[in-house]
Amino acid sequence: MSGHSAKPNPGATDVVRLLAAWLFVGAPLAWGIYATLQKAAQLFR
Amino acid sequence: MSGLGFLARARIVAQPGYSRWLVPPSALAIHLAIGQGYALSVFNLPMTRLIGVTKSAPGDWPLTWIVWIFNIAFAVLGLSAALFGKWLERVGPRHAMFVSALCFGSGFLVSAAGIAAHWIGLVYLGYGLLGGIGLGLGYISPVSTLIRWFPDKPGMATGLAIMGFGGGAMIGSPLATTLMDHFKSSRSAGVTETFVTMGLIYLAFMMFGVITVRVPPPDWKPPGAVARKPFRLVTTADVSADEAIKTPQFWLLWAVLFLNVTAGIGVLAQASPMSQEMFPARIAASGAAGFVGLLSIFNLAGRFFWSSISDFAGRKRTYMIYFALGALLYVLVPTTGKTGSVGAFIACFAIVLSMYGGGFATIPAYLRDVFGVYQVGAIHGRLLTAWSAAALVGPTLVTYIREAQLARGVPKTEAYTITMYIMATLLVAGFFCNLAVRPVDAKHHVKVP
Numbered sequence: 001m002s003g004h005s006a007k008p009n010p011g012a013t014d015v016v017r018l019l020a021a022w023l024f025v026g027a028p029l030a031w032g033i034y035a036t037l038q039k040a041a042q043l044f045r
Numbered sequence: 046m047s048g049l050g051f052l053a054r055a056r057i058v059a060q061p062g063y064s065r066w067l068v069p070p071s072a073l074a075i076h077l078a079i080g081q082g083y084a085l086s087v088f089n090l091p092m093t094r095l096i097g098v099t100k101s102a103p104g105d106w107p108l109t110w111i112v113w114i115f116n117i118a119f120a121v122l123g124l125s126a127a128l129f130g131k132w133l134e135r136v137g138p139r140h141a142m143f144v145s146a147l148c149f150g151s152g153f154l155v156s157a158a159g160i161a162a163h164w165i166g167l168v169y170l171g172y173g174l175l176g177g178i179g180l181g182l183g184y185i186s187p188v189s190t191l192i193r194w195f196p197d198k199p200g201m202a203t204g205l206a207i208m209g210f211g212g213g214a215m216i217g218s219p220l221a222t223t224l225m226d227h228f229k230s231s232r233s234a235g236v237t238e239t240f241v242t243m244g245l246i247y248l249a250f251m252m253f254g255v256i257t258v259r260v261p262p263p264d265w266k267p268p269g270a271v272a273r274k275p276f277r278l279v280t281t282a283d284v285s286a287d288e289a290i291k292t293p294q295f296w297l298l299w300a301v302l303f304l305n306v307t308a309g310i311g312v313l314a315q316a317s318p319m320s321q322e323m324f325p326a327r328i329a330a331s332g333a334a335g336f337v338g339l340l341s342i343f344n345l346a347g348r349f350f351w352s353s354i355s356d357f358a359g360r361k362r363t364y365m366i367y368f369a370l371g372a373l374l375y376v377l378v379p380t381t382g383k384t385g386s387v388g389a390f391i392a393c394f395a396i397v398l399s400m401y402g403g404g405f406a407t408i409p410a411y412l413r414d415v416f417g418v419y420q421v422g423a424i425h426g427r428l429l430t431a432w433s434a435a436a437l438v439g440p441t442l443v444t445y446i447r448e449a450q451l452a453r454g455v456p457k458t459e460a461y462t463i464t465m466y467i468m469a470t471l472l473v474a475g476f477f478c479n480l481a482v483r484p485v486d487a488k489h490h491v492k493v494p
Contacts, residue, residue: 014062014064017064017067018064018066018067021067021070021071021257022070024070024074024253025070025073025074025077025209025253028077028216028250029073029077029209029212029215029216031216031219032212032213032214032215032216032217032218032219033212033215033342033345035215035218035219036215036338036341036342037338037342039334039335039337039338040335040336040338040339040341040342041335042331042332042334042335042338043328043332043335043336043338043339043391044335045331045332045335
């Protein structure tokens with residue numbers, strides 16, 4: 001608590017980096033799964 | 046080479062405090078991209094109409110020429126994975142991912158030039174050869190890195206990446222359709238523009254993996270990991286790739302992968318006509334397309350689910366389940382046809398396809414257990430020749446048996462009965478190959494000076 005609080009919190013940076021990385025690959029995968037599920041739904045119509 | 050210094054293994058050793066959970070996204074960036082290879086058939090019809098646009102015209106490529114793009118790419122996948130595995134272990138994952146991204150991305154661009162010039166040879170060279178090298182290198186590049194980062198759960202870690210390969214097809218198909226819809230005009234089906242765009246998108250996407258991948262420092266151990274009692278097959282020794290192929294264990298595991306993939310891939314290729322022919326009054330063409338989509342979901346989910354289970358149950362036991370349960374389900378399929386039970390038919394194949402995907406995803410960790418981590422990526426690359434062989438045998442076998450049955454006068458609804466029993470027999474053979482896997486003799490271990 002020296003008053004030099006401008007340093008970023010390494011824990012928070014890690015969480016942001018993890019979220020960004022997983023979102024980058026997770027979003028297109030989720031889109032692909034959604035498109036496939038829509039196709040699969042035809043089986044039950 | 047100084048300009049390419051950022052590719053060196055020494056430059057990607059993780060700093061203290063680095064989260065290992067950043068590594069699976071980098072592996073997924075590669076596998077989600079190269080998994081597009083499984084969705085290549087989305088271009089089949091538009092590529093037969095490059096001149097005629099709305100229908101095939103004289104001079105348009107026949108479908109029999111176009112399917113060779115896929116065949117060449119997947120044959121080169123197996124070859125390059127086998128040939129470049131040791132190089133990958135030497136130069137590290139970033140360098141291999143970088144070359145993979147360049148090959149895969151430029152494969153699209155060279156193919157686009159071939160499509161624009163209407164020269165199929167250039168498309169074979171582009172997507173087939175260059176793209177195939179990108180596929181093979183990309184497939185094996187993150188494997189040993191993930192195993193080093195996750196020594197406590199190697200099945201789950203490699204399963205995540207290999208699940209990405211299954212997911213890549215789910216992204217590649219709607220992406221290609223969306224782009225072709227966007228680029229098409231009265232004079233063009235938009236295939237050239239789609240290839241250029243996809244090449245650039247995949248190059249950029251794979252570069253995310255190249256930039257973010259890290260290797261653990263030597264002797265790194267996961268903090269807080271709970272040590273489990275190791276299974277009997279798990280070795281602490283190492284076997285080199287050259288030595289591994291001299292062991293019976295390698296060839297038994299080759300047979301395990303070959304038999305598991307043959308049994309799944311043949312049915313996957315014929316899933317649409319089979320469901321319609323076994324249930325003619327119940328499943329129409331749109332329903333059959335839905336059935337194929339559902340199988341893809343189970344194939345994807347099985348890659349993560351079963352490989353994660355294998356970390357607790359052991360690799361050998363997990364493959365026992367694949368083979369025993371798979372054989373039982375194949376034997377049950379003809380009964381579902383006779384009783385008209387569509388639900389049971391779907392359930393049987395959904396579970397079988399989850400184990401087909403699981404077989405792909407669990408094999409890297411099985412290789413780690415048996416041969417150690419030293420050159421596991423290279424050994425995995427050589428084992429993938431089993432996949433290439435199965436991709437050739439499986440669909441041919443299923444198609445040939447069906448034709449032979451129909452020629453003998455067997456009704457279409459029962460034309461797959463013998464096929465199912467043969468698939469079950471293949472899985473029983475796989476069960477015994479897996480049962481025969483024992484720890485590698487110490488004479489094959491890498492000697493520590």
